[in-house]
Amino acid sequence: MSSSQCSPVVPQELMVEILSRVPVKDLMRLRCISKWLNTLVFDPTFVKLHLQKSSKNTHILLTFRDYENDESRYCAAPCSLQNLLHNPSSTVDVCHRFNHDYTILGVCNGLVCLQDSYRGDEFEEYWVRFWNPSTRLMGEDSPHIRIRFGDHNYPYLFMFGFGYDDWSDRYQVVFLDNKLQKMEVRVYYLGDSCWRNTLTCDAFPALSVHGAYVCGHLNWLALPKCGPGYRWGTVTINELEIFSYDLKNEKCSYLSMPDGLSEVPPPDVPVLEVLKGCLCLSHHQGTCFVVWIMRKFGVAKSWTLLLNVSYEDLHIRVLHGLPALPVILCLSQNDDVMLLASYDSAEFILYNKKDNSIDGRELFNDDKFFFCSYDFVQSLVLPYRN
Structure with missing residues (x-):
């Protein structure tokens, strides 16, 4: 044989x-x-x-702005959850620094959406492209969106968001354009040749520029009950809502804020982000750092108080006013330990909320700002149409 x-x-x-x-x-x-x-x-x-x-909920993509040699660039560092929790400084040191001034809009299924722009005398232009850090492949620029000055009068004139609709199997970038009276919603699908108008709704002041993607929806913190020219110091808590755009059905709705918030919003605007696949809201309340998490998307009663800790317990000094709002970078599998980034002290703080103790602190260079983290999975998803 x-x-x-x-x-x-x-x-x-x-x-x-x-x-x-x-x-x-x-x-x-x-x-x-x-x-x-x-x-x-x-x-x-x-x-x-x-x-x-691919393994879910085990990897994170850490992003931040790095000011080096008077030049600001975004950096991205894919890492395991455990490495980030226990060695955040070493994770930051080993990162990909873009050689172009991109803004990172979001991450979905291992695909990163990058935004670029150009500012002229009478208009601004915006476009996006996609990048897969695992395969190191980069897509081409999308068609450009041109915004003419003088057509808008709302704070945060326009907002972007990046998400995935599993029903149609399409990655899409959503652009909210706040005109004088109405807001136009336009969508760009990966590999398409144009931006498509999907709906028009009432304009509103927005408090977040980049949408938080959860369960097929993109979400922005908004003030739908306030008109143009509002002042944050006069806003009441019942005027805060979450504007949510459904990628599949191309419809918009509003989500309620958590019960138990202070009647008067804190000096700083709250932050809406995503933590372990759930919508997450963090803000000041008195001299405490407070974090809420929506365990079941779209269900108001599922808002759960995840953290309520004083800055004194975090060993963050409160001098003349409150410190800058800390950033939540990741949460352990059992939700007991979380990693925070404090800009005031330029350090990572590993906080054990079960024991109300600090498990570790690491300094980072104070030329690094705008830390953000995304659930990340190593994938083969192409940043262009196959």
Whole structure:
């Protein structure tokens, strides 16, 4: 019997199943072995299968602005949840620094949405492109959106958001354009040739520029009951709501804020973000740092108080007014330990809310700002149409 007859043949279906569990970095190396493997890695069906098998809630993409040599650039650092919790400084030191002044709009299924812009004398132009840190592939620029000065009178004239509609299997960027009276919603789908108008609704002052993506919806903190020219110091808590855009149905709605907030909003605007796949709201309340989390999206009663800790317990000094609002970077699997970034002291704080104790502190360079973290999964999703 020949050696070829003795060699076991692995069925192709089994080979695909095995490869769907292989890390992205290794798959990219395997592409050079055969034409079949090279084609398989970016086959849309295999990309979806690999995404389904990838570990969830174990990785984070940490982003921040780095001011180096009088030049500001965004940086991105993919890392494991455990490494970020226990070695945040080393995570920051090993990052990808963009050689262009992009703004990061969001992250979804391992795909990062980058925004670019140009400012002229009478208008501004905006466009986006997509980047996959795991495969290191970058897409092309989207069509440009031109905004003419004088057509708007609301604070935060326009807002962006990046998300994914699993029903249509489309990655999309949503652009909210606050005109004088109405707000136009436009959408760009990855690989499309234009921005599409989806709906028009009443204009409103927005308190967040980038939408927080949760469960097929993009969400912005808003003041729908306030008109143009409002002053934050006169806003009451019942005027705060969350504007939510449904990517699948192309409809908008408003979500309620948590019960138990102070009647008078704090001096600083609250921050709306995403933590472990849930909508999260953080703000000052007195001399405390307070964090709420919406356990079930869209259900007002699911708002849960996640953290209420004094700045004294965090060892953050309160001198002339409250410190800058800390940033939540990640939360442990059991929700007991969270990593915060404090700009006032330029340090990472590992806080154990179960024991009300500080488990660790690490300084970071004070030329780093605008820290943000996203749930991240290493994927093969292409940043352009296949």
